[in-house]
Amino acid sequence: xxxxxxxxxxxxxxxxxxxxxxxxxxxxxxxxxxxxxxxxxxxxxxxxxxxxxxxxxxxxxxxxxxxxxxxxxxxxxxxxxxxxxxxxxxxxxxxxxxxxxxxxxxxxxxxxxxxxxxxxxxxxxxxxxxxxxxxxxxxxxxxxxxxxxxxxxxxxxxxxxxxxxxx
Amino acid sequence: xxxxxxxxxxxxxxxxxxxxxxxxxxxxxxxxxxxxxxxxxxxxxxxxxxxxxxxxxxxxxxxxxxxxxxxxxxxxxxxxxxxxxxxxxxxxxxxxxxxxxxxxxxxxxxxxxxxxxxxxxxxxxxxxxxxxxxxxxxxxxxxxxxxxxxxxxxxxxxxxxxxxxxx
Numbered sequence: 001x002x003x004x005x006x007x008x009x010x011x012x013x014x015x016x017x018x019x020x021x022x023x024x025x026x027x028x029x030x031x032x033x034x035x036x037x038x039x040x041x042x043x044x045x046x047x048x049x050x051x052x053x054x055x056x057x058x059x060x061x062x063x064x065x066x067x068x069x070x071x072x073x074x075x076x077x078x079x080x081x082x083x084x085x086x087x088x089x090x091x092x093x094x095x096x097x098x099x100x101x102x103x104x105x106x107x108x109x110x111x112x113x114x115x116x117x118x119x120x121x122x123x124x125x126x127x128x129x130x131x132x133x134x135x136x137x138x139x140x141x142x143x144x145x146x147x148x149x150x151x152x153x154x155x156x157x158x159x160x161x162x163x164x165x166x167x
Numbered sequence: 168x169x170x171x172x173x174x175x176x177x178x179x180x181x182x183x184x185x186x187x188x189x190x191x192x193x194x195x196x197x198x199x200x201x202x203x204x205x206x207x208x209x210x211x212x213x214x215x216x217x218x219x220x221x222x223x224x225x226x227x228x229x230x231x232x233x234x235x236x237x238x239x240x241x242x243x244x245x246x247x248x249x250x251x252x253x254x255x256x257x258x259x260x261x262x263x264x265x266x267x268x269x270x271x272x273x274x275x276x277x278x279x280x281x282x283x284x285x286x287x288x289x290x291x292x293x294x295x296x297x298x299x300x301x302x303x304x305x306x307x308x309x310x311x312x313x314x315x316x317x318x319x320x321x322x323x324x325x326x327x328x329x330x331x332x333x334x
Contacts, residue, residue: 001245002326004316006308016292022214022300025205028315030218031245033200036193036320051197062177071283076170115277123182137321140314141188147311149171150194155202155305159169 004028026048036132036164043131047124049096052079052087057096057121060113069102078157098121171195203299210298214291215261219246219254221295223289224263227280234279236269245324263287 004027011020022070026076029061049057060066068076074084088111091097096117102108138144149159171194178187206219207218207334214226225231235240235243255278256262258310263284305311316326 002324003245005326007225007229014298016296016300019296019300022303023296024298025303025308025312025315026207028319029203030240030311031198031324032315032318033196034245035319036196039322042191048216060175062174077316078170078201080254124236129183129186129190130171133183133186133193134252136189136192138314138317141192141315144314144318145192145195147307148199150305150307151199151311152195152202155206155325156291157169157198157202159172 002069004031012078039132040128042125047120049120049124050087052083053091053096054121054124056084056087056091056111056140057117060097060111060119061121064120065112067100067110070099070109070111070144091117094120137141171198207295208301210294211291214287214294216287216291217254219250220258220263221288221291222278223251223254223258223278224284225292226279227264228285228288233285234267234277237266237276237278242255257285261287305317 004024007027008020008024008096011017011023016023026108029115037051042056044051052099059073059076060068064138070084070088073088074081077084088097091111092099095114097111097113100112101108153159174194175187175191178184178190178204183190187216187231204218204278211218211221214221223240226240226243237251238248240255241248244251245319255264255266259277262281264278264280267277269277320326
């Protein structure tokens with residue numbers, strides 16, 4: 001039995017027809033998110049990284065000079081400043097990131113990736129690519145991503161136009 | 168700028184073409200999940216409920232007699248037993264659920280919804296239906312749900328056949 005389908009049946013039986021499809025969508029999203037995060041966590045566990053910390057390292061490694069102001073990290077990763085502080089604090093304890101004051105503006109705190117951090121993120125990226133990202137589980141990856149981009153846009157995210165059409 | 172599109176560009180620039188689309192899909196899923204959960208949390212806040220506690224109440228209210236064994240609650244909601252224990256514990260403190268031993272098998276702990284719990288879950292359902300589920304943000308709700316069902320099925324979930332085809 002599919003619990004989501006059963007819930008949808010109940011919604012309709014209670015006269016909530018107008019909400020039944022939306023309920024099934026939101027519940028499916030939550031379930032798929034849970035399943036995908038389980039796969040990501042399993043892939044990152046040998047690297048002693050959470051997905052949040054991986055994302056910080058990945059962004060810093062992509063960035064010229066390997067460093068970014070803490071505030072910029074949060075806006076680029078679309079997460080709350082408190083989450084960035086927590087992730088960077090943990091990464092600093094792991095010696096994968098260090099925090100420093102900006103030379104040009106002493107009020108700005110920078111997070112900078114260390115050589116050890118660069119090694120860790122490249123190894124973790126290989127694991128994620130081969131174990132998760134190259135095996136998404138369905139054929140219609142671009143179609144699904146395009147529909148999710150429409151949902152993001154409806155919530156105010158700015159999304160690339162070509163992702164909307166799935167090209 | 169779309170951070171997900173920028174990440175996809177970086178993935179291709181680093182030669183990880185085979186993983187770029189899957190990365191964009193997983194990252195889009197995480198972002199949409201975050202956006203939808205923000206809407207759900209806002210809708211449930213006036214009812215002093217989290218989505219996890221709402222789901223427990225909703226399932227109990229749907230169930231004949233308004234009670235289920237704790238283990239069954241976990242399997243039906245597809246969550247870890249520890250999460251069920253935590254949610255039911257909190258609901259019990261709110262007087263929305265009470266725990267009792269089964270009359271027929273004293274080893275089994277049942278969670279039973281109270282009259283106050285029934286009132287709370289009906290009010291919360293009205294909020295969720297009108298504020299979230301009836302306004303999913305896109306037209307292609309069934310198409311998106313069907314694609315998500317395919318992903319669930321690929322991960323071992325049993326899904327209803329008609330949800331797979333979006334009918």
